[in-house]
Amino acid sequence: MKAGALLGRSGPLLGLVLVAVVFGLLVGPQFFRAGNLDLMARQTAIVCLAALGMTMVIVSGGIDLSAGSIVALSTVVIAQALRAGVSPGLAALAGVAAGALCGTATGLLVTRLRVVPFIVTLGMMLLVRGAAKGLADERRVEAPATWLNGLLRSAAGGEGFLVAGGVWLTALLAVAVALLLRYTRFGRHLFAVGSNERTARLCGVRVDRVKVAVYALAAAITGLAGVLQFAKLSVGDPTVADGLELNVIAAVIIGGGSLSGGRGTVGGTVLGATIMAVIQIGCSQRGLPNWVQQIVTGGIIVLAVALDRWRQRGG
Amino acid sequence: MSAAPRFAMRGIRKAFGATVALDGVDLAVAPGEVCALVGENGAGKSTLMGILSGALRPDAGEMTLDGRPYRPRDPQQARAAGVAMIYQELSLAPDLSVMENMLLGMEPGRRGLVDWPAMRATARGVLAQLEHPEIDPATPAGALSVAEQQLVEVGRAFAVGCRVLVLDEPTSALGRDDARRLFALIGRLKAQGHAIVYISHFIEEVKEVADRFVVLRDGCTAGAGVTATASHDDIVALMVGRRQGGLYARSTHERGAPVLEVEGLVPGAATFTLHRGEVVGLAGLVGAGRTEMLRALFGLAPVRAGTVRVGVATGPASPFRRWAQGVGFVSEDRKEEGLALELGLGDNMTLTRLEGLGPGPLVLPGRRDAAALRWVEKLGIRCRDPRQPAGQLSGGNQQKVALARLLHHDVDVVVLDEPTRGIDVGSKAQVYALIDALVAGTDGRPARAVLMASSHLPELLGCCDRIAVMHRGRLGEPRPAAEWDEHGLMLEASGGPRRSA
Secondary structure, three states: OHHHHHHHHHHHHHHHHHHHHHHHHHHOHHHHOHHHHHHHHHHHHHHHHHHHHHHHHHHOOOOOOOHHHHHHHHHHHHHHHHHOOOOHHHHHHHHHHHHHHHHHHHHHHHHHHOOOHHHHHHHHHHHHHHHHHHHOOOOOEEOOOOHHHHOOOOHHHOOOEOEOHHHHHHHHHHHHHHHHHHHEHHHHHHHHHHHOHHHHHHOOOOHHHHHHHHHHHHHHHHHHHHHHHHHHHOEEOOOOOOOHHHHHHHHHHHOOOOOOOOOOOHHHHHHHHHHHHHHHHHHHHHOOOHHHHHHHHHHHHHHHHHHHHHHHHHO | OOOOOOEEEEEEEEEEOOEEEEEEEEEEEOOOEEEEEEOOOOOOHHHHHHHHOOOOOOOEEEEEEOOEEOOOOOHHHHHHHOEEEEOOOOOOOOOOEHHHHHOOOOOOEEOOEEOHHHHHHHHHHHHHHOOOOOOOOOOEHHHOOHHHHHHHHHHHHHHOOOOEEEEEOOOOOOOHHHHHHHHHHHHHHHHOOOEEEEEOOOHHHHHHHOOEEEEEEOOEEEEEEEOOOOOHHHHHHHHHOOOOOOOOOOOOOOOOOEEEEEEEEEOEOEEEEEEOOOEEEEEEOOOOOHHHHHHHHHOOOOOOEEEEEEOOEOOOOOHHHHHHOOEEEEOOOHHHHHOOOOOEHHHHHHOOOOOOOOOOOEOOHHHHHHHHHHHHHHHOOOOOOOOOEHHHOOHHHHHHHHHHHHHHHOOOEEEEEOOOOOOOHHHHHHHHHHHHHHHHOOOOOOOOEEEEEOOOHHHHHHHOOEEEEEEOOEEOOOEEHHHOOHHHHHHHHOOOOOOOO
16 A cells, blocks of 8 residues: 555656656667757647646546637737737737636536536637637738747757746746645635535535636636747647647646546646657657557556556555 | 235344344235334334345345245345335436336347337336326336336336335325325235335324334334234334433533524424524434425525524525534535545545635645644544545544534534434544533533434434424424423324324
């Protein structure tokens, strides 16, 4: 049981070490060079950032399938804002606000209509994607170059301090969300609602408010992931990040989150996202085709959850 | 009873861990006979019928069915042998049709193909036998009324050719007319030679439907007789028996100012006033509506009429407001509602009042653990540490965690629904002592008011200053506990003749 508890707490970390060692052996020592690590960090940032929001939603017992669409909408909103002459900072804020708006709508639909989040966000996924396409007139939206475009550029190119600004942003938010979950009333309420909604209601937690707040906050963070996506593309693209939500959910699950709610940590989620990035980059640098990468990632997801189940039964 | 019994159970014994649920019980029913099985909650009725219907296996004792040894290994085998049980909660698949429900798992047909005409014919035949040919076998079960669904359940038992039928509290969800029709149906089944066991709390029903009755008390047969010659009083006396006290702490306490005033509250048709320094008990049978009334009072269910005043506050209720007004609630359903089992017991205790566990909106885990540890020590909760998941504790310790939540919140009004359900005797005594300390104010705080619902009559008589009885959704007037005894409470709860006060 002791070994099981240890495995449970450090499972995602062991997983990361394992895939790093495997690809280190396959690719060679250059796999761990600073430039490569920088690449990995930049590669993970978008999924990781969106996964921070998703961690909160999953802890509260919900799910958000509209994350990919929100990222796309955010890039389009930013591009349109820049074209209209808005300053880069305000444009980024508009992207975040667009996300928050979508999340608020999701939260209200979930709580007012009493429809399960899977269905509501499945609808929102199409709805938001459609809105993004409409707003972009079904084309990529070119935007003037600004400092936003440098957020995910390699630090070796002189941008950012040690790593790219977008990576710093992600790290900062990870710390903020971790503190929020662990040390605030709102965080404890999220765990209570996800663990047993009836108990939460009995204890005077205003469950509906908590839910609207968590979907809005998570979608705002997803909108911020859209800012990074825009930085990577330097255009607004309504078709980008198609299916991203599944990678985001996978990161949370690999990191120990439970779809039945009440469990999930920021540390685990960050590790989960990193594991997926290592596999992706490792496979491409080893020259393995995309299908191998998908099979490995799929296997890791199932294995991670199976190990978790096994640990829970053992403990 | 001269005829050979249809089924007989002899010397049945069953223990769950250290608790003896049945200690050598006998029961035999003849063909064409209706036997009522009565007893208080926890007397062993469900266990006995679980053994008869194959859901449980006895530790000792033997059973025969039509003179042959009968040892079902699971409910399917029992069904195949002709023993069917109809539970209080109906178990139909609402989206399947009546005929599919009746023949579920034994659909006529070949090589995986369903023979629909044969199925329809069988279902028609059964419904005709039950004298309800108006029910269309193709209707989805969910579209039927509760009474009709119950009929389908009986039909399901018939379709397998049952010889023994057990009905567990069949009228609890039925209106008067439907209950009448059910009694008529039972009469016809009896005439067809079925042996029927009828479980009920309602003595008047028992007297109407059954030929004989058997009373269980504390896992033993307390008595039996012929319903025609036994009075309502006789049966209740057998159910209640004599018990010794000593479990209940009672220190002197004085009734103070009113803190909770309930007027015409629906559900419950309840009007009463709760004062500081008193325990008011709510007696009644399972399903009488006590829980519904308490939930409405606490804002967990809609209030359909009436007012609830806490201190000076009236207006719409929500659990959030009630806690803010100083009212705390312990749910009867510890596992599904009372506690978040995956969360630590510290989280469970402090959830209603996280304020003060850190500056601003913060909750510092250290302070939370310290707050929890205080109650762990005070209530003697056995746990590893305050972060241990609540689900890992024993029932008694879980219940203390649920109570500690009210202490942490420091409420004035304590509302308890079945506070000692499913916990060991030692923990029960501690819960009683805690209730006593709350109203006596011996813990250095002003005296609180306690409102508790319980199905365990000795507990109500032992703890409460006043007791009100709920019968079929209507709460009577609270009367001093000294004016009650178990007999009187049971009479009133089961709808017996009203005593003049």
